[in-house]
Amino acid sequence: MRQIIGWFALITLVTFLISGALLMHPFGYPPSDMDDYIIANSQAETGSNNVVAAVVFDYRGLDTLGEATVLFAAVSGVLLLLRATKKEGDKT
Amino acid sequence: MLSKIVRTVSNQLIVFILIFGLYIIMHGHITPGGGFQGGAVIASGVVMLLVAFGSSDIKKALRERRLSVLESSGALIFIGVAFAGIGTVFFYNFLVGTPIFGEIPPIGSNSGNVWTGGVIPLMNLSVGLKVLAGLSAIVLAMALFSSGEEMEE
């Protein structure tokens, strides 16, 4: 039973993924409204030669803050889970 | 702990790894790289030391607590720089046009100038600090746990 459900889930998802990939725009010729603006204006607006750095820290700065937060969460989580539990009472 | 050759070589190598990591962090806004990449390079150096010297020796030099403080301060500097722009808008690049990192490079292909980028170099630096501390803390904690030692709380 589990096998059947597993195969069903796998085939459904892979069908979506592959057919999505097949219907995509031709490789190498993407539409680029948003990116053209960034490529054209990043030097003037942020002063950064590296356009990716301008996107990472300026245009999409909140994503980077989120990413730093994810790292912080992971470090907190790792240190929380690997903490010394000896002092702990018998509560947990 | 590995053999003396490995320890000696890694002891010398860590300096170069640190310098290379710092270069990647500080030139993040003009060449490929940035805070995350440079931080990861330095953290890999820490992992190398961990492998060469063993977790108990490293523990004496690199406290989990200190790394955690370092990471928190990196994150706080980052969000602080973002908050500093709130006179206009959160994350506003307020340093463009000021003497600190505020120069605007010639538009189009140019040879690169470190004093550009506004807040981007500062953010790269804080993120680099955060990533090197964070990744080192994760690896150190895992190494200590698997070798059966407890971290100090």
Next chain:
Amino acid sequence: MEHLNIHSPILIVALPLFAAFLIPLISRAGNKVRGSFTIALLSFVAFLVGILAVNIYTAGTRVYTLGASVPELAIPEGYIVPVRIIFQVDGISIFMGIIATVVMLAAIIYSLQFLKDQTGQDRFYSLLMLLYVGVMGMVFTGDMFNLFVFLEIASIAGAALAAYRTNMADAIEGGFKYIVISAIGGLLVLFAIGILYSQYNLLNIAALAHYMEYGTLDMIVLALLAIAFVMKLAGVPLHMWAPDTYTVAPAGTTPMILVASYTSMYALYRVTFTLYGGHIDTTAIGWVLIIVGVLSMLIGVMMAVYQTDIKRVMAYHAVSQGGYMLLGVGVGLAVLNDPAALASYGRDAITGGIFHIINHVFYKALLFMTAEAIFFRIGTRDLNKMGGLARNMKWTTVLFAIGALAISGIPPFNGFASKLLIYETVMRFNPILSVIAMFVSLVTLASFAKVFYSAFTGPEMPAYKEVREVPKGMIIGMGILAVCIILFGVFPGLVVDTIVAPATDALINQGAYINSVMGAAP
């Protein structure tokens, strides 16, 4: 004050984030300092949420462009599409924000006492704050990729918190399942975002909705997003993680993980209504939601009857109650493009479904907290080992009774108000669905009656003679929720008119959301 108002959308997300980074440093000053700092900061954030809510209910959708020279400048001057990350807060966003803030306040007050003697508290509070940040960011953001990032923040923080009791194998299992499901769900969302990006070169939700062409690829995107979000909100074919995770998470965090699940539900609604609601026939999507909802209701409640772990019973009921929300909103979505049906019952069905989110989160949070209060005192969650607790834990008993009556849909508690709205409207759409909903409600009542009798009544167990009432802080935390439950039950009309109706309007009125960003486009 004006400044606070202008920047309130980002401050609500950034201040708790700042606090989360600061908590490991501040913890050195002691537990008291950290506790008061957390409560003070959250109260201030709650105040900001209040300001923002009032402003949105009077002035409409709020746009905040991060890093632009003016917050309202969604699209760069002289350009056609938004480039930067935009926070877009409308009725439904602020509705979810209010829920998360109230639950977070109650959970923190509760946890301060609950965790008094535990290790790892600084990380715990830091992660709880991050979970809150993830939820608030997800509901406020108007950007697909940003939504994904905040989804991951909430997932990682939630998984680490669920595994908090590392010396129990169950806890690790619950955390691991949650993070596996979150990772798969998150990556599917990201793949879907990639497809959207490749077609329109956009990431902003409003701009995407504006340019959406509803082709085959867009339907694949919808399917992938729906699978991922149903997985995250524990809809029935994909609900396996929910009982395990909700059961093991420590008390303060279970309600927040629940809120995080319903934030995924918000994301599902945002996608189906705002991104796809406009021009295609939404009947099929509506029926999918209805079927998932009905399955969740039935299977959740059936599984709940057999459980002997008190938190597991509640976790399965959480799956079951999630079905009501999907049912109500699904009915509304099925008739979204039929103005007559929408006006006569569809709108009210959506209102009922959304109203049930706030009601359910409040009473389920209360129930989880009472279950943990019992666990706190007697150290077991097994119903067969409990009994006669009403004698020594009077407050907990009363609070549990309020929660149990509310979940069973007994007037005058809040569960009744939203369930009645769902029954009435669904009856006009399809009577069978309505009958199923009522039946599930009856089974819920029976199930909670059983829990109540086996835990609280009966002869006093000799082992629990010395059991005392839980500390005051925990009772205050639960009391906040209980007061909300009773107030919502007594004045449902007021609540619906003030906060739920704007949320419904925000969902139905796709044009307003798009215009708030794309209105400035040439």
Next chain:
Amino acid sequence: MMAYIPSNIPFVAAAALIGVALFIIIFRRNLIKIVMGIAIMSSGVNLFIVALGYRAGGIAPIYTEAPEGPMALPVVQALILTNIVIGVCVIALMLVMVMHTFRHMGDIDAKKSRLLRR
């Protein structure tokens, strides 16, 4: 149709990589293998997304000493930069949980250790 597919091959390859990862996650019971599956899936999505931004004959989007030519799209590169870090974090947390499971059960096989009985 056949003329159309080859231009799309990179996307299909990335999607197939995700499919392989899903197979591992669904059918393998070893917890380490599940973690590896998530890692592969993360890489597959990264590949897919970074491939979206490629422009034929494009150069890296950096103006320092830049040669002539169109630039590859920068936003996707920022997106995967974010996703790589998220992937690392998720995997680190998962591995910690696997370590705990091993400590509790003495085994990381989900069949034997009762964990992940789905």
